[in-house]
Amino acid sequence: MKVVGVDSADAAHYPLILAVLPDDAMSLRLDYRPDLFDGSAARTILDRLVRVLRRFAADPDARVAEVEVLSPEERRLVVEGWNATDRPVPDASLVELFEECVVRAPDAVAVVAGGVVWTYGELNARANGVAHALAGSGSLVGVRMERSPELVAVLLGVLKAGAAYVPLDVSHPQERLASIVAEAGVSVVVTGEDVFEPVEENPRVHIRAEDLAYVMYTSGSTGVPKGVAVTHGNVVAFCLDSAWRDEVVESVLVQANHAFDASTFEIWTPLLRGGRLVVAPAGDLDAAERGALIAGHRVTNVHATAGLFRVLAEQSPEIFAGVREVSTGGDVVSSAAVQALLRTHPGLVVRTTYGPTEATAFATQIPFAAGDDVPATLPIGVPMDNTRAYVLDEFLRPVAPGVVGELYLAGHGLARGYASRPALTVSGSSRTPSSRAGCIALVTWPAGVARVSWSSRGARTSR
Structure with missing residues (x-):
């Protein structure tokens, strides 16, 4: 019996599948789920792997810390392009x-x-x-x-x-x-x-x-x-x-x-x-008291920590009538709370912020308005003016977009150091990967967010 007219197609069940195909010359094939990656992203990942393999083929004794995964274009993007914040x-x-x-x-x-x-x-x-x-x-x-x-x-x-x-x-x-x-x-x-x-x-x-x-x-x-x-x-x-x-x-x-x-x-x-x-009165305030202050004094801006913001946005959104912008941060910000507030007040902007005390309050921010796509996990945002954010690996090298690393901060907002603790100031600082002439800050502090990665909308936590 002869079977004719048969065709086949591979389908990736995992986000990415790397296949090594033995032949006279080894070849690699990367399968990917199109609902998670597009062709360009998959090609970029494969190009990085090929870059690493070529380096080790040329220098088998090379140390891992010396192998550059990023292309020159990717490095310029994450080090310079996304940190072009001078003002x-x-x-x-x-x-x-x-x-x-x-x-x-x-x-x-x-x-x-x-x-x-x-x-x-x-x-x-x-x-x-x-x-x-x-x-x-x-x-x-x-x-x-x-x-x-x-x-x-x-x-x-x-x-x-x-x-x-x-x-x-x-x-x-x-x-x-x-x-x-x-x-x-x-x-x-x-x-x-x-x-x-x-x-x-x-x-x-x-x-x-x-x-x-x-x-x-x-x-x-x-x-x-x-x-x-x-x-x-x-x-x-x-x-x-x-x-x-x-x-x-x-x-x-x-x-x-x-x-x-x-x-x-x-x-x-x-x-x-x-x-x-x-100025709100001393002590704790309930939603009604905040609402009275906002309405009575035509408040245009309110900042609330992430926990307080969630409670107010979901349970008492009406108190923000007339407010032009609400900013929040200090912890994981609820996407549902942001969406709820924007539905109630479509003319308002919600700005999420992130930053340790060592970076003078906030170092990154991102605004959301009615009609914007508000992701389930909110990014911590993009660097503020004159601030540089680096996502680095354990060797203090920039990682590629989408790759998780440690967040380091530099720029005008970087504090002088820790009072009365010069040794701690020195131990908490690191050289930045930037080689720009006239770079103002040459030290950074680990920024306190455990792990982050770059996305198209700025840095995002991996928690």
Whole structure:
């Protein structure tokens, strides 16, 4: 019996199947599932394998660390192309830029809270009073206060005195606060009981961009709490990032504890752009209280940690009426919560953020608007202005798009180091893979996200 007209086709049940076909010359065939990979992606993977095999064929004694998997084009993309974030930043201090806002619009509202309404001129005078009282008190000032308008004036006043502030959380045990004060070398601690009289004249203190603005202690979740030393230049670059538009930070809800880096965004970004701080009362707030603040003061921007964002977006989305942008981060952000909020308020933008304290609050971000594809697992985003994000392997080499590695960060937002711990600063730094002339940052810190990979929409976690 003869069987004719028979045809066959292979089908890959796994995402990728590499077949080695023996012949006079060994050949390779890569089968792939078209629902997971397109032809171009499969060809790229096979090309990388061939590149590695050719290297070992040419040099059998080559070490793995010396074998380059990426093509020159891929390396330029992940090292330079996706990190082309350079943007001019003023060589100025927070104080200088704030005082420029005072000169431009002294009667514009700077702070509101309860029955308190302070203009830029009034906030400036109150901060001047703090600065004059702290003159000669030392370079590091502890601030142990509840959230309030007075807290804002004290933080600004410390900077005007030429010092840096060390936030002290009033809810923390006295032993922890004493440890922070001792390690940081705090000279004086300002509390809510201290009273300062307004002074019209600005202090004649020259403050440079490279001077310290604050030393913020980490939570210690990965070990012993560490004091991250952040400069004026770090904060200025962060606050003037093009991701934050003036109309979005026109009226910002201040609800973060000043001992957490989200307060850097909530306080300094509006104050350097002529915006208004809506300071929430001290203590915990429920959804109704937040909604009343948002509606009553026409809040345009709200930042909430990932957990709080999920609860508010899914259970009380109506409170965000009138808000132009909600940003969130600090943990895994719920895709369902983002989609729910965008359905309720299609004119709103939800921006997810990521960044360790060592990178001045946020280092990456990505916005989502109504109509956008919101993936089930949200990416942590693309680098902010003047920030470079590298996904590296264990040999500190860039990995290819889609390949999981460790996230390293560099750029203007990179903190000076760990206060009073020079050895830890050195041990936590690494050379970047960039060879650009004029590269500002030559060290990076492992960014705290366990494993990440590049995708077409930026870096994404592999958790």
